[in-house]
Amino acid sequence: MSDTAVLLPDQGQTRKTGRWLYAASxxxxxxxxxxxxxxxxxxxxSAPETVNSFPKSFVPEFDLGSLTFFAGFQGxxxxxxxxxxxxxxxxxxxxxxxxxxxxxxxxxxFRGKEAFRLLILLTRAxxxxxxxxxxxxxxxxxxLDDTAFGLALVHTTLAIxxxxxxxxSLFSGIPVELEEAAWTLGCTRLTAFTKVVLPLILPGxxxxxxxxxxxxxxxxxxxxxxxxxxxxLTAFLLQTLGEAPLHLKFAGGFILVVPALIFIFAVRxxxxxxxxxxxx
Amino acid sequence: xxxxxxxxxxxxxxxxxxLHDINLTIADQEFMVLLGASGCGKSxxxxxxxxxxxxxxxxxxxxxxxIDHLPPKDRGIAxxxxxxxxxxxxxxxxxxxxxxxxxxxxxxxxxxxxxxxAELMHIEQLLTRYSGELSGGQRQRVAVARALAMExxxxxxxxxxxxxxxxxxxxxxxxxxxxxxxSNTTAIYVTHDQVEAMSLADRISVMHQGRIVxxxxxxxxxxxPAERFVAGFIGNPPMNFLPARNTGAGRWAVANxxxxxPDVPATALEFAIRPEDVRPADEGLEARVRxxxxxxxxxxxxxxxxxxxxxxILDSDMTVRAGDELKLAAMPDRIRWFDPDTSLSIA
Ligand SMILES: Nc1ncnc2c1ncn2[C@@H]1O[C@H](COP(=O)(O)OP(=O)(O)OP(=O)(O)O)[C@@H](O)[C@H]1O
Ligand SMILES: [Mg+2]
Numbered sequence: 001m002s003d004t005a006v007l008l009p010d011q012g013q014t015r016k017t018g019r020w021l022y023a024a025s026x027x028x029x030x031x032x033x034x035x036x037x038x039x040x041x042x043x044x045x046s047a048p049e050t051v052n053s054f055p056k057s058f059v060p061e062f063d064l065g066s067l068t069f070f071a072g073f074q075g076x077x078x079x080x081x082x083x084x085x086x087x088x089x090x091x092x093x094x095x096x097x098x099x100x101x102x103x104x105x106x107x108x109x110f111r112g113k114e115a116f117r118l119l120i121l122l123t124r125a126x127x128x129x130x131x132x133x134x135x136x137x138x139x140x141x142x143x144l145d146d147t148a149f150g151l152a153l154v155h156t157t158l159a160i161x162x163x164x165x166x167x168x169s170l171f172s173g174i175p176v177e178l179e180e181a182a183w184t185l186g187c188t189r190l191t192a193f194t195k196v197v198l199p200l201i202l203p204g205x206x207x208x209x210x211x212x213x214x215x216x217x218x219x220x221x222x223x224x225x226x227x228x229x230x231x232x233l234t235a236f237l238l239q240t241l242g243e244a245p246l247h248l249k250f251a252g253g254f255i256l257v258v259p260a261l262i263f264i265f266a267v268r269x270x271x272x273x274x275x276x277x278x279x280x
Numbered sequence: 281x282x283x284x285x286x287x288x289x290x291x292x293x294x295x296x297x298x299l300h301d302i303n304l305t306i307a308d309q310e311f312m313v314l315l316g317a318s319g320c321g322k323s324x325x326x327x328x329x330x331x332x333x334x335x336x337x338x339x340x341x342x343x344x345x346x347i348d349h350l351p352p353k354d355r356g357i358a359x360x361x362x363x364x365x366x367x368x369x370x371x372x373x374x375x376x377x378x379x380x381x382x383x384x385x386x387x388x389x390x391x392x393x394x395x396x397x398a399e400l401m402h403i404e405q406l407l408t409r410y411s412g413e414l415s416g417g418q419r420q421r422v423a424v425a426r427a428l429a430m431e432x433x434x435x436x437x438x439x440x441x442x443x444x445x446x447x448x449x450x451x452x453x454x455x456x457x458x459x460x461x462x463s464n465t466t467a468i469y470v471t472h473d474q475v476e477a478m479s480l481a482d483r484i485s486v487m488h489q490g491r492i493v494x495x496x497x498x499x500x501x502x503x504x505p506a507e508r509f510v511a512g513f514i515g516n517p518p519m520n521f522l523p524a525r526n527t528g529a530g531r532w533a534v535a536n537x538x539x540x541x542p543d544v545p546a547t548a549l550e551f552a553i554r555p556e557d558v559r560p561a562d563e564g565l566e567a568r569v570r571x572x573x574x575x576x577x578x579x580x581x582x583x584x585x586x587x588x589x590x591x592x593i594l595d596s597d598m599t600v601r602a603g604d605e606l607k608l609a610a611m612p613d614r615i616r617w618f619d620p621d622t623s624l625s626i627a
Binding site: 175178180181182183184185186187190191196199200238 | 326330331351352353357358359361363365367368369378379382426432441
């Protein structure tokens with residue numbers, strides 16, 4: 001009895017310290033992410049004069065001056081449109097190519113399946129700068145340079161590994177028996193897929209489509225190298241980085257970050273699913 | 281008419297041969313049970329009949345039509361899966377009507393068929409639910425209803441009751457038997473539960489290591505096992521085996537006794553008798569009791585006869601204790617003989 005009485009306060013002390021440490025690290029991590037975003041937000045929602053003046057304010061003014069300036073800046077809206085077009089094309093192509101590959105990986109046994117899965121991931125390890133020059137040359141020869149489609153092709157190769165792995169894990173989560181039951185009930189492979197598998201998998205497909213969209217939306221290197229006239233937003237901002245005023249940079253950054261954040265937040269569940277598979 | 285013929289079917293998975301030269305005919309409207317231990321190839325055979333697996337060699341015929349090259353949907357079969365495979369995104373109604381909709385059946389006809397089948401399976405109050413809102417037993421009923429609604433020539437069931445608790449199993453078993461007897465379908469039912477097999481089957485096919493070792497009525501499989509494996513597999517506890525030595529002229533020495541047996545030239549055979557086919561008597565096999573297990577109506581004795589383990593089921597009004605010496609007389613017409621080389625029964 002007396003033993004426990006002596007031990008208890010001590011244990012309580014360590015537990016308290018542990019909890020403090022935990023809370024502190026969580027706060028630190030959140031701050032790490034949120035503080036820059038917060039600065040982005042207040043500076044975007046402040047008048048250009050405030051942004052460029054000193055000292056800085058810590059509350060937004062809710063002045064749309066910076067954003068209006070951003071929208072009015074020569075070529076900015078075209079770049080935004082280009083970004084959306086390229087991201088949309090990337091999304092469609094990576095799902096059209098990635099989802100069937102994910103299905104095949106989950107449903108069929110074939111030689112080299114494991115190697116194939118690993119290889120898909122390894123494509124991400126290949127440095128894009130190394131590819132950029134030959135790609136640019138090839139694109140110029142084929143006339144794909146400086147087109148939304150050409151850039152979307154490159155972004156698709158970046159997004160496909162994720163599309164394949166996410167859909168693979170989704171398809172694997174659907175018991176084969178459901179499909180087999182559909183076959184015995186009068187379905188072909190195709191109708192079983194559209195009537196049973198697709199409805200079950202649609203939310204996940206949407207998620208991986210959105211993820212592909214974000215990958216393209218955020219990509220800057222290939223966009224900067226492969227486009228000149230039809231720059232996407234990231235490439236355009238990079239190009240104007242030197243001469244643009246501070247409030248334009250803030251507004252541009254904000255416009256870039258927000259959709260990506262919202263989308264990633266919406267699909268986080270499926271990203272965890274993919275990592276679960278990739279870690280195995 | 282939906283007689284099923286399986287002709288010389290074999291199946292290899294890579295270098296592993298899961299089925300060896302299966303030949304089996306299942307009569308129209310017969311209830312056939314495939315019984316065997318885990319891994320003996322029951323599911324594989326069923327899936328070949330369903331078209332979910334392709335046989336390596338051999339043919340499958342249903343109703344006088346060769347169907348082994350057809351996709352599952354064109355074989356006139358319906359299947360009930362072990363894990364039910366109820367579609368989670370559809371209501372119970374749409375699950376049961378799924379196959380009918382695939383046949384482009386008219387709406388009112390679908391409603392009529394679904395309602396009738398649901399009533400048959402006592403799930404008419406569940407029609408608007410989703411599978412996530414059903415218990416295991418209810419899902420099971422939906423799976424069976426979905427198959428029955430198709431009014432198939434052949435219904436295939438792969439351990440459909442194995443995920444249910446013991447009581448529900450008993451109830452569903454009786455119900456399934458009733459429902460299928462009403463319909464005019466030929467049924468193949470896979471199980472590793474011999475009680476289930478006995479109670480449901482018109483005929484049982486006992487499988488062992490990818491072969492069918494005996495296909496006969498439940499009573500025949502029980503009374504006259506064609507192979508030593510069947511004798512040692514069926515019955516709880518299964519048959520007792522004792523070595524028998526030929527003493528000439530069809531007389532065989534077993535432990536301390538001599539029995540009339542088959543008149544064959546072999547020097548040794550195996551003597552087999554079911555635990556419930558022995559009686560305590562003045563003359564009989566000398567048994568030393570090792571263990572007494574009261575089972576209510578009966579006593580299960582585990583004894584030692586001539587150095588071999590021997591089980592006996594006696595009436596529970598006997599007073600027997602471990603260590604007692606008993607004499608057990610075997611009922612002469614229940615004694616079976618097996619050839620130790622071929623494992624086959626000798627009549
Ligand atoms: N797709 C497959 N690839 C390789 N081997 C397989 C495959 N399917 C089944 N087998 C093997 O074939 C044998 C028979 O399998 P099957 O599923 O038919 O057994 P079962 O009698 O249904 O067993 P259980 O009672 O456990 O369901 C097993 O040894 C199994 O390992
Ligand atoms: Mg099985």
